[in-house]
Amino acid sequence: MGQGAQAESTGTWYASYNDSLRGALLGQTWTGLAVNAICLAVVLVSVQWACEIIFTRLWRLPGPPIAGLTNWYRFYLVRTGDYQHHLKALHDKHGPVVRLGPNVVDLDYPELVKTMYGTDNKYLKTDFYHNNSTKIGWNIIPNMFSQTDPEAHARMRKPVAKHYSSSAVLTVEPLVDKVIDQLLEHLDERFVKTAKPCDLGEWIAFCTWDMVGAASFSEDFGYMAQGKDHDGTISTADKALDYFAAIGQMPFLDYLLDKNPIKRIGPPHLGNATRVAIEHIATRARGNDPNFDPKTPDYLQRFMEAKETHPDIVDDGMIMNYVFINLLAGSDTTALTIRAVMYYVLKNPDVYRKLKSDLGELELGRIAQYSEAKALPYLDACVREAIRVHPGVSMMLERYAPAEGLTLPDGRYIPPFTKVGMNPFIINRNPRIWGDDPNTFRPERWLQQEDESSSAFAERIKLFNATDFSFGAGSRMCLGRHLALLQTYKIVAALVGRYDIRLTNPDRDWEVTCSWFPRQKGLVCDLR
Numbered sequence: 001m002g003q004g005a006q007a008e009s010t011g012t013w014y015a016s017y018n019d020s021l022r023g024a025l026l027g028q029t030w031t032g033l034a035v036n037a038i039c040l041a042v043v044l045v046s047v048q049w050a051c052e053i054i055f056t057r058l059w060r061l062p063g064p065p066i067a068g069l070t071n072w073y074r075f076y077l078v079r080t081g082d083y084q085h086h087l088k089a090l091h092d093k094h095g096p097v098v099r100l101g102p103n104v105v106d107l108d109y110p111e112l113v114k115t116m117y118g119t120d121n122k123y124l125k126t127d128f129y130h131n132n133s134t135k136i137g138w139n140i141i142p143n144m145f146s147q148t149d150p151e152a153h154a155r156m157r158k159p160v161a162k163h164y165s166s167s168a169v170l171t172v173e174p175l176v177d178k179v180i181d182q183l184l185e186h187l188d189e190r191f192v193k194t195a196k197p198c199d200l201g202e203w204i205a206f207c208t209w210d211m212v213g214a215a216s217f218s219e220d221f222g223y224m225a226q227g228k229d230h231d232g233t234i235s236t237a238d239k240a241l242d243y244f245a246a247i248g249q250m251p252f253l254d255y256l257l258d259k260n261p262i263k264r265i266g267p268p269h270l271g272n273a274t275r276v277a278i279e280h281i282a283t284r285a286r287g288n289d290p291n292f293d294p295k296t297p298d299y300l301q302r303f304m305e306a307k308e309t310h311p312d313i314v315d316d317g318m319i320m321n322y323v324f325i326n327l328l329a330g331s332d333t334t335a336l337t338i339r340a341v342m343y344y345v346l347k348n349p350d351v352y353r354k355l356k357s358d359l360g361e362l363e364l365g366r367i368a369q370y371s372e373a374k375a376l377p378y379l380d381a382c383v384r385e386a387i388r389v390h391p392g393v394s395m396m397l398e399r400y401a402p403a404e405g406l407t408l409p410d411g412r413y414i415p416p417f418t419k420v421g422m423n424p425f426i427i428n429r430n431p432r433i434w435g436d437d438p439n440t441f442r443p444e445r446w447l448q449q450e451d452e453s454s455s456a457f458a459e460r461i462k463l464f465n466a467t468d469f470s471f472g473a474g475s476r477m478c479l480g481r482h483l484a485l486l487q488t489y490k491i492v493a494a495l496v497g498r499y500d501i502r503l504t505n506p507d508r509d510w511e512v513t514c515s516w517f518p519r520q521k522g523l524v525c526d527l528r
């Protein structure tokens, strides 16, 4: 090519490049619109970011410098699968206040539980919870867990709250008993008779999911019958909760991923569980549900009654929401709590011997009544201690600081609308409350010591109870805690009372991965 032709070609290319660039900058082409939108987004995010850094004055608070610049840091911590230990290490290094994001502070002040998680709704849930909303078509419907507006939340909670009280949960005890009975039969047949090692952790998950199905709509999901997660619901729920935990650190990402209106890039849906729930609601509404026995009302029945008594609040969508809360908030959390009790008891042979002899002496029968099991001080101590060292939610329960800000016990000030919170895993290890061995599983701490007066013991337990944060606190406290505890006490009593159980590999520690819930692997046991 001659020099003239080359210059002409370069000139043409330059002109066309110049045109598209101008077009892009003026927003006259699709590329231009996209470039402009991205630039605008970058500018807005940067301005917000700079304002947060400059005006919130949080830069004075301790924490990793990178956390002051971006939420990607806490997103990364959650994705490591070891969130709770990373956070504990940060608190050990920086003290009770750790800055986790540009506008996020994690606190370890048990004395502030009542202030921050009270019943006055001064500290509102943050947008961490938005992504837990139910998405139906284009509509995003907050459920009881994710609702951030206190009035709307109270309206949702009121029609069903009474059915989860400590006395009301006893009405579903017969449904729970049926499932525990099946668990024992399966363990006898599949593991005791064959002397094969049993992955007890897996069976506890099958059992709690079946139990939640039974308590919700009088029919289990068949996980124990099939001996596996036959429809993938359990693993899908795990994935969904891992997604919620990570995306909650940077909630806007949810609109680009799971709630993306053009192409959804989220965790898989709970297809089969949704189908089962809808089928049950439909057959119950038609009055031809073969599994339902009116003498033992289940939760679906209670929710349908709530539709009659509170027609302005409860419609079919809300019934679905209530059912899904039972499934999603109640199965994994309860399973990991039961596993935690079993693991710590089995890892500590003295504790195991003591619990077994206590249970043996009482002749509780094949399945103890909840009232009997709850009244056993050593079982109670084991359950409470396992929940303390291994709380089912090991994530910061995020709230916005109120308009007047928050003054910490040491005088430091947290400005309004900062995301503040406490994490049960950290609070449950605070040495000011739990003494000099907070990391040790020691059920005896819940019992009166030989040299301790009754009044001193009562004072100590009062302090423990006041800072007990494993189920949250105040008006947003866990709705299903009594249901979860009923299952936990009964199953642990049934397993330890009935079998001679040993860890197949007693020297091996289990693997725990934590995003929202600390999930465990490696509770493989020999049952006799």
Ligand code: HEM
Pocket: 144, 145, 146, 157, 325, 326, 329, 330, 331, 333, 334, 337, 391, 392, 393, 397, 398, 469, 470, 471, 472, 473, 475, 476, 477, 478, 479, 480, 481, 483, 484, 485
């Ligand atoms: C051992 C098992 C469980 C643990 C450790 C647990 C833990 C928690 C925690 C820590 C919260 C407070 C979250 C926050 O304030 O940010 C919570 C809330 C909640 N939990 Fe549970 N939970 C368990 C079982 C259940 C069960 C069986 C249900 C079934 C109904 C349930 C339903 C709920 C609901 C509806 C809320 C939201 C309450 C509200 O905002 O009004 N949970 N849970």
